[in-house]
Amino acid sequence: MGEILVRTTLSVIKADVGSLVGHHVVHPEQIACAEKSLSEAKETGLIYDYRVTNCGDDLQLIMTHRKGEENPEIHRLAWETFKKATEVSKQLGLYAAGQDLLSEAFSGNLKGMGPGYAEIEFEERPSEPVIVFMADKTEPGAFNLPLYKIFADPFSTAGLVIDPNMHEGFKFQILDVIEDNVYELKTPEESYDLLALIGTTGRYIIKRILRKADNLVAAVVSVTRLSLIAGRYVGKDDPVAIVRAQHGLPAVGEVLEPFSFPHLVAGWMRGSHYGPLMPVPQKYARCTRFDGPPRIIAFGFQIKDSKLIGPSDLFDDPAFDMTRMKAQEIADYMRRHGPFMPERLGPEEMEYTTLPKVLEKLKVKK
Numbered sequence: 001m002g003e004i005l006v007r008t009t010l011s012v013i014k015a016d017v018g019s020l021v022g023h024h025v026v027h028p029e030q031i032a033c034a035e036k037s038l039s040e041a042k043e044t045g046l047i048y049d050y051r052v053t054n055c056g057d058d059l060q061l062i063m064t065h066r067k068g069e070e071n072p073e074i075h076r077l078a079w080e081t082f083k084k085a086t087e088v089s090k091q092l093g094l095y096a097a098g099q100d101l102l103s104e105a106f107s108g109n110l111k112g113m114g115p116g117y118a119e120i121e122f123e124e125r126p127s128e129p130v131i132v133f134m135a136d137k138t139e140p141g142a143f144n145l146p147l148y149k150i151f152a153d154p155f156s157t158a159g160l161v162i163d164p165n166m167h168e169g170f171k172f173q174i175l176d177v178i179e180d181n182v183y184e185l186k187t188p189e190e191s192y193d194l195l196a197l198i199g200t201t202g203r204y205i206i207k208r209i210l211r212k213a214d215n216l217v218a219a220v221v222s223v224t225r226l227s228l229i230a231g232r233y234v235g236k237d238d239p240v241a242i243v244r245a246q247h248g249l250p251a252v253g254e255v256l257e258p259f260s261f262p263h264l265v266a267g268w269m270r271g272s273h274y275g276p277l278m279p280v281p282q283k284y285a286r287c288t289r290f291d292g293p294p295r296i297i298a299f300g301f302q303i304k305d306s307k308l309i310g311p312s313d314l315f316d317d318p319a320f321d322m323t324r325m326k327a328q329e330i331a332d333y334m335r336r337h338g339p340f341m342p343e344r345l346g347p348e349e350m351e352y353t354t355l356p357k358v359l360e361k362l363k364v365k366k
Ligand code: F6R
Pocket: 022, 023, 057, 096, 137, 235, 236, 267, 268, 269, 270, 271, 290, 291
């Protein structure tokens, strides 16, 4: 008899269900409440392991299990946990209690219900390093640039040239969030086509990346667009992503390298401004200046027998100090434009904010 291969699923599910002092930071009692809920689920055997954290005002549930992606029981667990944390928000009078829970009742799957999620089901390699990225005050398209660099730019990922297991390249699945189409493009041969799409970060979003040689799933991004789901602005779709690393995939350092450039992303203040994405240790995932600037944290784990070993707080490193300084310089420069583009988003993106209401009033004044 051959060895029975275990398929583990890593699910990262997040929601903003209220926070301390405006849209600033998750309250420790919300974390404790979520921890309790997931520890009970671990005891029943539904999940194998979990970590609870936050990136700014987003409560993050990191879970391992063996139920596969989009599993109703796992999604229900996350939903119920967010409901409980919303109760804490209400008791403490936290701001925007339950803001991302768009529906009253759970109906089998979190798709379109408000919380964002990234999930990967895989056969554990003998050693399985993964990185969970969590960002606040931005949108899923913020991952387009760094993911392109990680999986398609040899000036960033040396392994694309040097490692024979990666040399064939990767396949990128792109979601058009407006038309709901999915494209699949291969690198290196279709990289110009790929860039033609993913440069439009508010519309074409990298959803999944597979290794071309064997279809191994290397990365996934949460692709919910809260604003579009609700048909009006209800909060942002602060994204999460999972990237697997090493042994025929980009090394951990190659995965982190693109974040040394604090690129401009949409989502700062009122979901309506561009700001630099600043990589920070978890303790600094607290958005203050102009409700930002946008932040990203990275938790590294080893996964063993569906258990989470770690995290290592990967941006907690002076090697990113210069990036953080640069981000602040850029933040300052962008802020000097005040309400003018390109600090403020362009009109197509502002459609999903509260600006149209203001413009509506002007029509009456004409
Ligand atoms: C929310 C966010 C904030 C809010 C802003 C206004 O995550 O980024 O910038 O958009 O604080 O919030 P309200 O309209 O709730 O007062």
